Structures are given as structure tokens and as C-alpha cells.
Amino acid sequence: MFVDVAKIYVRSGKGGDGCVSFRREKYVPLGGPDGGDGGNGGDVLFEVDNNINTLIDFKYNRKFIAENGENGGTCKCYGKDGKDVVIKVPEGTIIRHAESGKIIADLSDKNQRFLLLKGGKGGKGNCKFCTPTRQSPDFAEPGMPHDEMELILELKLIADVGLIGFPNVGKSTLISKVTNAKPKIANYHFTTLHPNLGVVDYKGIKGFVIADIPGIIEGASKGIGLGLEFLKHIERTRVLVHILDASEIDGRDSFEDFKLINNELKQYNSVLSSRPQIVALNKSDIVFGGDKERLKRLKSNINSLGYENIFEISAVTGEGVLELLSKVKEIVDNTPKTILDFSDEDMYVFEPKRFTYEISKETDDFGEEYYLVTGSFVERLLNSVNIYNFTSLRYFHKVLKNKGVIDELKKIGVKDGDLVKLNEFEFEFMG
Incomplete structure (x- = not known):
């Protein structure tokens, strides 16, 4: 699991x-x-x-x-x-x-x-x-x-390459061919319900980690489907391989799918849209006749958006896979490791354990005034002494005097007999 x-x-x-x-x-x-x-x-x-x-x-x-x-x-x-x-x-x-x-x-x-x-x-x-x-x-x-x-x-997976694309375009088939990963493969949507990770070892090309990210659909960046659960796993990748179904046998428009997924990436994290992206036109081995012209138009349309690395492949037969991986390896080797950038507002800051105190004059429910000493110093002091032991109380009083608490109380007007509280502990002040 x-x-x-x-x-x-x-x-x-x-x-x-x-x-x-x-x-x-x-x-x-x-x-x-x-x-x-x-x-x-x-x-x-x-x-x-x-x-x-x-x-x-x-x-x-x-x-x-x-x-x-x-x-x-x-x-x-x-x-x-x-x-x-x-x-x-x-x-x-x-x-x-x-x-x-x-x-x-x-x-x-x-x-x-x-x-x-x-x-x-x-x-x-x-x-x-x-x-x-x-x-x-x-x-x-x-x-x-x-x-x-x-x-x-x-967990945000550490992978050099992330495979993205709509469900059932062949991502799991490709990763099963080029790595030792054994993803579940079947001809229906959302076969992959969790990311698959594998180390590439294919015809002499090896040494980088590739992740098969479950299908991203429209609205993924807003949490629809499995979107937010898995979009985070491509944040650390150096290169994205965008797989499209070139056959379009299920009636989808591959170019519209391409634009839609890139829009979801941009909506989720604008940095992802600028990550190096290689396009793999999968199932190109079953494109025949007049569909060849449609395939040319698809490549031209993708190219017009500024994407130069477009490969026709077949994950099943292995056609074009070696050329695809060679280019992926080249870009991975020339792209520095991705480090997530968090703003100061995103980071949790531990409160420094400085032993400080504050003194205020308060009034209880019966209208009686008392002096309240609060702060981390008070908690540490009360933890450090036994208030039920006379000798320990003398040490307690000495610490209050050495740390300036007694002098501070006198400055704000405390008199002999006034009530002083330190958390739940209270005593009558005697100068």
C-alpha cells in the first residue's frame, strides 16, 4: 500500500x-x-x-x-x-x-x-x-x-523524471518496459491509484529515477479526482515527460488534452509549467493512412507552443523509446537537482526558549488587587524548586531577588502584605 x-x-x-x-x-x-x-x-x-x-x-x-x-x-x-x-x-x-x-x-x-x-x-x-x-x-x-x-x-517523491498525461495513455506500460517496476496495467481509467517509482535501465541508458504519476484530469489543481494527492509528487522532478495517446481511439483530442494538463500544472504551481518538458506521442504504431496527417498536425500544434522535443513512440513494441530516453537522459544530466523553495510565511518558527517574565497588576472576581508574574521564567523557576520546603523557598526568594523580580515589583508599587501570584502559586510580599 x-x-x-x-x-x-x-x-x-x-x-x-x-x-x-x-x-x-x-x-x-x-x-x-x-x-x-x-x-x-x-x-x-x-x-x-x-x-x-x-x-x-x-x-x-x-x-x-x-x-x-x-x-x-x-x-x-x-x-x-x-x-x-x-x-x-x-x-x-x-x-x-x-x-x-x-x-x-x-x-x-x-x-x-x-x-x-x-x-x-x-x-x-x-x-x-x-x-x-x-x-x-x-x-x-x-x-x-x-x-x-x-x-x-x-511525502513528495524524489524522482528525476515525472511521467504525466491523462489516464490510459500508456504511462504505466512505458515505466514497466524501461524499469523493474511492475505497475498494474489494464484498459480502463485510473488503473494507477498511486505513483510508481523505478530506476531506468534500458538498452544502455540507466541511472535516473522515473515516476509514473496517476492520471491528471481537468480540475486536478482544485482537488478534483486524484489531483492534489498526486500533483505534489512531480514538484521535485527535473524533467517532465508528457505522454499523449496519438491514436485517439477513445475519441479524445490529444492537443486539447495537452493544453489542459499544462494549464492544471500552471494552476497548481507556476514553476512546474516552466520545467523542461518532453512530449511522447504514444501508440503511434497504430496510426495509419489518413491519420498520419492528423499526427503531423498534432506535432505542429505542439511545436507552435514552444515545445521542440516531440517523439513518436510505442510503449508496447519499444519503437522510439530508446530515442526518447536518450533525450531524457541528456536533459536530466544538464538540469540541476530541483530544490523546493518555501517562503518565510510557509515555515514554522520555534519560539526561542528565553526565560523572560512580565509583571502586571490585576483584579480578581471579588475586587481584590494582586500582582501577576507570568512568562517562561516563572514556569522554569516553579519547576526548579519545592515550594513546600522551607529551605527551598529561601532559594526561591533568592532567585527572585537575583533576577530582578523583587525590584521590579517594588517599582510598580507593591507593598508588604500585597498578594503576588506566579501561575497557581501565590504568596504575600515581604520586602
């Missing part, structure tokens, strides 16, 4: 808590603090695996959670770091932020690794809080919390 879109949940590991411990040995009753630090939580990373070409694995496994760091131990033993979780994806995978839809990363290089979420930092043990005036700290630092996200993974 071919799956090219998946929604997953990822979470880094929480940092291990620091340990509160005192050295207690025979003849050493007051050995001092020896609590070790907690281990760091595991990271969440993505890695390109060249042996994968679909997102099928994410249909059954949607949660990826890194290991938490172990808590610190006695005798200054550090907790073990949590194991990272490495998510393997096919080359060409785009990672999007699920809520905003913005792009976090484009994994389009082989063996590429990308660090998405960093694990929480391990908390310090009580031995790290020992000072000349605080020789027996009976508190430790909790580990920092994990990060979590919901993501959309979107």
Missing part, C-alpha cells in the same frame, strides 16, 4: 529529578549532601532511510515517545539519560506542524538527520545547592518537562 500523508504525535523525554541525599556511613554521621543530578530526557529525531519509499509504517504506529531521564541517585550518582527516539522516513518527506500546517523541515537529502525536539534537562541534586552558608540543602531540582507536538508527514 502506498501512503504519502500521515499524522503522528511525538514527545521528547522528561528530565530526571535531582536526588536529595546525605552521606551516611559508619563514623561519618554528618557527611554532607551527596544527591546526584537527574539524567537528560531523550530527544526526538528524524532520519532519512533510503530503503523506505512510503509512509505506510505510520498508518499503524502514530505515537513516538522518547525515554525519560532517570532520577539522580545517592553518592553523587547521575541518572541515566533517556534514549532518543529516531523516526525513519523516506527521502522527500516534509514535516509540517499539524495545527498551523506550516513547514518545519524538508528531508530531501540522503542520510539527512534532523533534531526536532530536545529532551528535558535533568534536575540538579542537592549537592549542587551546597554553599558556605547553606551546607545541608534538603531540596533538589526537578527535571525539566518534555516537549510534544502533533505533526503531518507529507
